[in-house]
Amino acid sequence: MKRRDFFTKTAKSTLGLGLIPIIGSATNIEGSSSDFIYDDKIGGKRKRNTIHRHKDIKVDVAVIGGGIAGICAAVSAARNGVKVVLVQDRPVLGGNASSEIRVHLNGVTHLKDHMAERETGVVEELLLHNRFHNPQESYPVWDHILYDYVTSIPNLEVILNTSAIDVAMKKDKIKSVFCWQLTTETEITINAGIFIDCSGDGLVAASAGAKFRTGREASSEFNEKYAPKKADGWQMGATLLLSTKDMGKPMPFEAPNFTIPYDAERANKERKLKFFKDGFWWVEVGSEHDIIGEFEDNRKKLMGYAYGVWDYMKNSGKHPEVENYALDWVGSLPGKRESRRFIGDFILSEKDLTTYKHFDDAVAYGGWSLDEHNPGGIENIEERPSFFHERFKKVYEIPYRCLYSKNIPNLLFAGRNISQTHISLSSTRLMGTCSLMGQAVGTAAAMCINKGVEPRTIYKKYIHNLQEQLLRDDAYIPNRPAKDTNDLAPKANAIFASSTVSGNANLLVDGYSRDVKTDQGYDIHHWESDGQSAHVQLEWESLILLSKIEIKCDTNVHRNILMRKDSKNDTRFTNTVPVELLKSLDVEGRVNGKWVKLGGLDKNRKRLIKFNFDKIQTTAIRINVKETYGSKNVRLYEVRCYES
Template identity: 40%
Template sequence: MKHAAAEYEIVVCGGGLAGFAAAVSAARMGRTVCLVQDRPVLGGNSSSEIRVSPRGASTYHAYAREGGVLAELMAGERLRNHEPIFENGWTNSIWDLSLYDIAQRTENLDLLLNTAVTAVSVEDGRLTAVECWTATAETVTEVTGTIFLDCTGDGVVAALAGCEYRYGEEARSEFGEPHAPRAASKDTMGNSLHFKTKDVGRPTEFQLPEWAVEYDDPDFFYQQGRFPQGVRGGYWWIELGKPWDTIDDAETIRHELTRRTLGVWDWIKNKDPRTREQTENLALDWLGQVPGKRESRRIVGLHLLTEHDLLREDAFEDEVAYGGWNIDLHTPGGLLAETSEPTAAAGYDLRSEASVTAYVGPFGIPLRSLIAKDVTNLLMAGRNVSATHVGLGSVRVQATTAIMGQAAGTAAAVALTRDLPVHDLPTRAAGAVQQQLLKDGCFLPHAVNADPADHARRARVSASSQALYLGASPGDRWVDGGLREGGRRVGDQLTALRGQWIPLETGPEAPGLRSVSVLLQNDGNSAVKIPARLQQVDHIWDYRVDTGPVLAETELTVESGEHWIDWTVDVGPQTLRREEAGGQYVRIDLGASPEVQWLRAGRILPGAVSAFEMATGRMRRFGAGVTMSHRVEPAQHAYPPRSVVSGAARPHEATNLWRSDPGHPFEQWIQLDWDEAQEIRVLQIAFAGHLLREFDQTPELWADPQTVRDYTIRAKTDGGWVDVLTVQGNGLPRRVHELPEAVRTASLRVVVHATHGDPSAAVYEIRCYSSEG
């Protein structure tokens, strides 16, 4: 047995997506970082060992996909991976290598793989070292550090250090959480195993081993929320916890899950009349042996996140991340319970009580929930953060844990840079952490770019052209919004009130909105009257049915058949909530009328999504993020050049996007001008794409059609325009360029030569800095 020692500024324990994002972000800020991971691969539950696709807020909210390190990872993996994504079981080693590649290209970051934390050293309330065991090398390593991050999932470091932690369910009376049980318990959500099948092109047989569990009751699957939707891969509901402990009995659970996973496949392939024909040529290709874990220890921090925080509308002053997954509390016991998770047991009915009460977000997450209260230099990220059982039900999903990880890693680096105690960060440096996160491509619902070092904020902005917002129709076949929508004529019955967001131009030159038209189809034989209302909304996730003063209201008469219905609204710019230039949203709401269909547009206009009333007074996203057919008059300059310095890099309170006129050929350009020459060394660009929908809805070897593929950075000097840098074949939504040498210029252009399919060049944000730091 060997002994070794190593010293770093930041030690991150746990290499899942939370720990990975924490380590990479801290190292990129110039701190020395060690990432300790007890498995041979990075990614935790998302890795090829477990194969849970990272999901988060964009499963429920349009344009809510998580940014930062995770966005870079997901976009890069799709560019190079030949394998399609299926919700569970289809992750391959290309995903593992994508994480490993980023880690290897990150300066200041060292990996200790196949290495488990076995002991810690604490002096005067501070962690000083972790003792690690690398089984493959038979080596004990003492890793000392200044700040530690526990991203182990089970909270191993914090538990060894003596931190208070919670385990199981809190009683409803403790915090008044509606989703909490009446009595506290030690029950947790369970662990799951996934499997993958392969089409071998001919009939195959499967024989259930005698030691496996046999299932033969259809009600167990179809009446208790265990639907075998799709037969290609495993299911989240193959889950076990209670009566076993997810830590102490982990190996027992693994074996029991293996027995039951084989039994589920036997049912699907050999017995279920709904799936036997589909699985005739399918063979079992892979069965996991590392269970994915949902819940165990939750470390008590400076703030305990509760269900009330998931419904909070005002901002935490120390907001450093956000969530948007539903309150996803799996039934204790999993396969041994009477039913599976409540929304599944309700048949995924979006208007069921289970679905309505579970729908939350997007909501902010405070830095205090990532700081352990009992050790002064310990942060945590992942499913071990400071939250109640109910609070964890939303923030435990991997995309959310990844951005919490980036927040924790960034906070640790800021603490070192400013020589601040970790416990002082929320009150003394929350703004600095927020600005660094925004600079590094993260999104925060209640913060915008206020970086004084960013020269772009002081620039005048112009462009070669800008797209007009006219609305969209079923026949539109442009490729935008992230996915190709054209080719099918789809109508949706107005079974509930339906809303359509419309971006409007604001400012002294804004034309106002004279009329709105909608394309409706009346399937009946007589005319139908539908109530219609136009009102302002605060942002793209403003799901209130009644948002405040109504701008216009009427009844639309829809004759039998398909018709464009025109409505004169005469909304002047002076009546809008915002007076400054930049834009805002209004929403047209049509009342329920089941005999009438509202036809979908053939494209998705950036920012123009729709929602439906799921319960009295509350809406939720309609479909996967679609644009309903509508027209506006006059045309709106809803994608102005100034958007690239608005401070926001996604369509939140406005579109915050510059789009070139799709009728103009490339090259299209966006230009920054200053009164005095600026020294520019680093340029950051956030292109459109990769925000609208979830990662697992994108195909293999894919680049978002909106994302700019080929572009050149040009600077104006005494000799005229000079090409500073040219990029070809880009597929990432965010690029950071350190120029070969600093350029002194009063005019800078980003010239777009091609996208991946969209006829418009589109940019959310440009930042300019004098130095890399």
């Protein structure tokens, strides 16, 4: 289809989606002086209805959707050496975590023993960047923290306020994605080799003809304990959040006209009102039919229901604790949980999670409980708002085969739209978990471009390479230690430290970059110094060529650093920079018998620390750790050394 034909064809159909790509359709108002306007670009007149702006973009990888999964996908692809564009239909990045919706960026924060198993890699860099630059924990500032981080990445272009609305195909592959930028009235055509749909609803993937399913599977299809006996169309709904503020004096409240009264007498007791400061996650409306097509109707309902709950608290006389509170913020964009789930070469299901199934192609992990929300949401008010079917003792694995399309060869996806059942989605949909999928598919996409292959070929021939790159980039894959044959550190003949209070310096090259949970506790994979001034030394019997040293330090992955509206600071959460993070260090190499400084940092802000320098011949390196952000000792988890 030609581009002009495409926009003509879809002008009417996209109105139902809230997109209005009607190019140059100016209305002729009766009595207007002319149907022509002067155009200085052509030095003459042109008709009013021929206003036209178009842009063509050619990249290696196009990522559709700028939520947390999309950000991690785009950043990972760009860092691995390919040209990337990230397309987001909102004015801000972050998706459900943005200031427009304000959902906590949870992930593996809900294990049975109350310990976290926090995600590292790109998403941790985002959260650390926020801790350093947004100590006031402002959601609007968080939006710009994300923008600052993403726009600093070489090879990555970010396009906001732009909806991807259709595709052009070349045989069974996506050739181009057609976009409409609302703010500039511009058609944008994106040509790429690999496409990644991280948009949640997956309009691009669906337009390409990618196979998908919606609703709940029958329990018999995947032998799922918590699925219904008969398949149906129910999908978990969207939620509209609000927050309140103590004004220090009585604050009356008059409900707006669209308010829907809250029926507290019929409400299930688990619809708790005590967390009114941060909103009610259970003010939710699901759907048994077309949850995407019904979104605007449901949004209107959610506004009514949200104000109805607050009106009940303020004016029923049963909640004096809210007398001095007023609404401080109410969302206008509901946060979605479920719609399309695209089919890959493997469909992840309940038992894969609950039995902790091991996958040879694991590239991500999760651990949030099986948290299936009530099908009808608040419209099924007498029932529990969510069924926390089962909590996990440890993390489960997510295989790569869930992250690429079964029938569109150059399409990957990450987030809530991956290849999985409804019950599996009830856990994997958490944004921290989605971020790991994003990093995996971004890395895979770059590998596809660099090797000239399709996503399925990565599974068949290069899954080991993908896993190794993810581990090097500080992702964690359960039950999969690093085995990078290019890493010179494990080949050292001696590794020792100036002091040790926990672990052992030799553990820095054992392939694990965190302490690993077992049924008996944790297996140790770190070295910890006695005090903040210490060093680790690696020795080789023969000269090696060296130009890169990579170090993974401690950020306490068992304590969460996500931004919460309640600014929680306890054994599970911190509202500051992790005190364990290494702040100051330098590295040296022994050249011709003398120690030469190869690099140093005084204000390190990342867990993965990289030093690149001109290639040297050496028989030893020394890592001098000097200061943390508060811990009395320094803990390291991994050291890697590369020739190039």
